[in-house]
């Protein structure tokens with residue numbers, strides 16, 4: 381079976397499992413002992429609430445970084461799905477009381493005093509409040525000036541309260557839970573969601589704690605970038621495919637929610653399990669990397685991602701903007717180590733000549749491989765004869781041999797560049813299966 385067919389099969393299986401988990405509670409509602417019907421709209425709104433809650437619970441699984449789940453899709457696609465599906469799930473949950481309200485259901489009638497408000501209703505209120513907060517803080521985190529770390533911790537807490545409140549609301553009403561097996565189904569689902577959370581927040585950090593790394597070298601690179609070389613301490617490390625990434629915890633224990641994602645920039649053929657990451661100074665955490673000391677113990681969780689070299693028969697077109705060069709560098713270094721002479725074109729956008737990360741090494745690699753590097757500068761010097769401006773369709777047509785749909789494309793860089801290149805590939809009728817994107821802003 382080809383890699384494409386195998387990936388398609390794996391994706392189909394995971395989508396099937398996902399749908400099963402979402403639909404199971406609703407199907408269970410219709411089986412066994414049924415309570416007397418309360419009219420179409422009431423039952424319909426309850427079904428929406430049940431599905432919304434099941435979707436919310438499964439969000440813990442989408443972000444649990446299970447390699448088997450993320451590999452066939454790519455981690456960025458999973459995170460994108462997590463974001464989009466949570467809007468639908470919250471929508472379903474919120475529509476549930478809205479329908480009851482619109483149809484004048486007696487379930488929403490106000491009791492004589494606040495002390496008589498049923499616990500199930502309070503739980504629903506708290507749950508919906510948390511869901512709304514979750515959405516607002518996720519969509520407008522940067523506008524609200526909430527730091528990533530604070531937001532991440534709050535995100536998990538709000539999600540736990542929202543799902544817990546939803547479950548309490550359901551149990552409090554208990555309308556469809558007359559049969560013990562239905563109660564058992566929901567208890568199992570809730571335990572399963574909790575296990576997913578424990579897996580990523582407890583089990584994984586424990587595993588990382590037992591497999592630490594040590595900083596072996598810290599190297600300044602062009603373009604305000606620092607390369608850190610890490611060696612496994614007391615274990616063999618892991619094998620990765622060029623283009624993949626890991627979560628790096630540089631300061632403190634892996635139990636802290638401070639892991640940051642970075643592509644491996646070293647060759648996948650490097651001996652003794654050592655790996656390197658090249659990190660551009662772009663914010664709070666990345667600013668601290670240049671002062672990390674050699675010998676420091678750090679933690680790595682990986683490898684992840686589906687952004688990796690494909691069919692050796694195809695010309696590989698690597699399109700990098702800025703620090704998006706790192707996964708490409710790993711691909712090129714790996715091919716050099718393997719003596720793989722497949723044709724490669726690297727279209728590499730940088731600000732100016734001096735800030736081109738890995739410039740000299742790329743020049744050297746051009747003579748070892750069938751590699752052509754095209755630099756594109758957004759702020760070129762006055763005497764610059766090469767490409768300037770942005771990476772776009774006309775640039776691709778100037779530098780690639782025709783038969784665009786036969787090449788294999790790898791794109792990594794700032795979002796506007798990636799959008800432009802993906803649109804350009806669409807114009808050149810390159811099928812989606814022939815290009816691979818890695819977005820650095822998926823979180």
Ligand SMILES: Cc1cc2nc3c(=O)[nH]c(=O)nc-3n(C[C@H](O)[C@H](O)[C@H](O)COP(=O)(O)OP(=O)(O)OC[C@H]3O[C@@H](n4cnc5c(N)ncnc54)[C@H](O)[C@@H]3O)c2cc1C
Pocket residue numbers: 522528529625637638639640641642643644657658659660661662663664665666667703706707818819820821822823
């Ligand atoms: C798959 C992947 C591979 C990457 N590879 C590289 C690489 O090789 N080299 C490189 O320089 N950069 C890489 N990045 C980008 C890098 O992860 C961010 O630049 C870095 O996390 C920013 O952190 P900061 O605190 O310095 O910046 P901040 O200014 O605090 O944050 C900038 C943005 O980075 C994101 N971010 C911040 N903290 C985290 C965190 N703990 N986890 C996840 N995202 C966070 C948030 O979206 C935030 O808005 C990669 C990103 C991804 C998703």
